[in-house]
Amino acid sequence: MAALCIFCGMAPESKTKEHIFPQWLLKMTGFHSKNTSVGSNWATGKEIVFPGKNYTFPACDSCNNQFSDLEGKVKSIVERLCEDVDVSGTDLELLLDWFDKIRAGAWLGVSYMNKEVFGLPPNHYIRDRIGVKDRYLSVTNTYLPEKTFKWSGVNSLTFMASPTALMLRVNNLVFVNASTDFLVSESVGFPHPDTEFQTPGSNIANFNLLPGTGNVTADCFTTKPYLPSHIIRQPIFKSAHGINPDFYDNDHVINNSHDLIAGIGKLFLQNNQGAMVLEREDRVGFQMDEAKSVYGRVQVVRPILELQLEMLRARWSRLRFVSEEERDKQFMAVNKIIEYTNEQIQQYNY
Numbered sequence: 001m002a003a004l005c006i007f008c009g010m011a012p013e014s015k016t017k018e019h020i021f022p023q024w025l026l027k028m029t030g031f032h033s034k035n036t037s038v039g040s041n042w043a044t045g046k047e048i049v050f051p052g053k054n055y056t057f058p059a060c061d062s063c064n065n066q067f068s069d070l071e072g073k074v075k076s077i078v079e080r081l082c083e084d085v086d087v088s089g090t091d092l093e094l095l096l097d098w099f100d101k102i103r104a105g106a107w108l109g110v111s112y113m114n115k116e117v118f119g120l121p122p123n124h125y126i127r128d129r130i131g132v133k134d135r136y137l138s139v140t141n142t143y144l145p146e147k148t149f150k151w152s153g154v155n156s157l158t159f160m161a162s163p164t165a166l167m168l169r170v171n172n173l174v175f176v177n178a179s180t181d182f183l184v185s186e187s188v189g190f191p192h193p194d195t196e197f198q199t200p201g202s203n204i205a206n207f208n209l210l211p212g213t214g215n216v217t218a219d220c221f222t223t224k225p226y227l228p229s230h231i232i233r234q235p236i237f238k239s240a241h242g243i244n245p246d247f248y249d250n251d252h253v254i255n256n257s258h259d260l261i262a263g264i265g266k267l268f269l270q271n272n273q274g275a276m277v278l279e280r281e282d283r284v285g286f287q288m289d290e291a292k293s294v295y296g297r298v299q300v301v302r303p304i305l306e307l308q309l310e311m312l313r314a315r316w317s318r319l320r321f322v323s324e325e326e327r328d329k330q331f332m333a334v335n336k337i338i339e340y341t342n343e344q345i346q347q348y349n350y
């Protein structure tokens, strides 16, 4: 496999290295020179462990520079969240962009390290995945005075099939991040698909949309990945709006969107105080009122795998195929993923 830029997927003109885990994050958590496990090699079963600062992949100089601006901003946002300082709606959108970057980067990282297993070159790169699908982030402050850096959910077949969700722990913060097509739309009362038509040999999926109800529910998942938490949901619908503009032409969608044509919804924030829709200039805090002593002592690995399975099953239930033969073929593949992930869930019961 040629060394392609992880941002744009082109052969880098002026080659640099991009850290999948940004340097500032490693320094902040004390993991700059500490060894980090990035999962197992799937062919050998061997765990891949090396200092986080050496976990780098090729990138163009220009792509790297462009994204370093985002890193600088997000560093300050994460520092403020760690210290219970308010952040703005704009800050949270940047944080969601950053999680899109981290998820795509983690997926590329694991793909590269297991290229003999997956064979095919990656079908998307970081740039293709930022701010293009609905997104979800839950934030919990554990208030535990410890330096730690952990991620989970990345080394699963479900994640490899589609990098939908991961958990990231940064010192006293626990983040659960998820993103896929129409992930939150129905739960925030926006148009959403009832069926998705799969064309064989193509990644282009066609959705049959239903109009939104205008009702906002408390969550979009049955799985509770991490509690208690503040949940942020943002619908993203640029291409869906292009195809079904009538469904988006109503007060609920218009009032709860930053930009209808660009398909950018506002942030829906949910916590035990209730629900609110954030404007970009609004400032919010992520304080927790509950007893602080229990935080950090609940399972984090198992729930993220369960969340990935919930997302996979939700997609499967709406998929329609051109033939029964095609459906059977896909069903076998999906079943294998579900079986394997269930085994992992048993194994990682923490």
Ligand SMILES: [Zn+2]
Pocket (backbone or CB within 6 Å): 005, 006, 007, 008, 009, 010, 012, 059, 060, 063
């Ligand atoms: Zn590039």
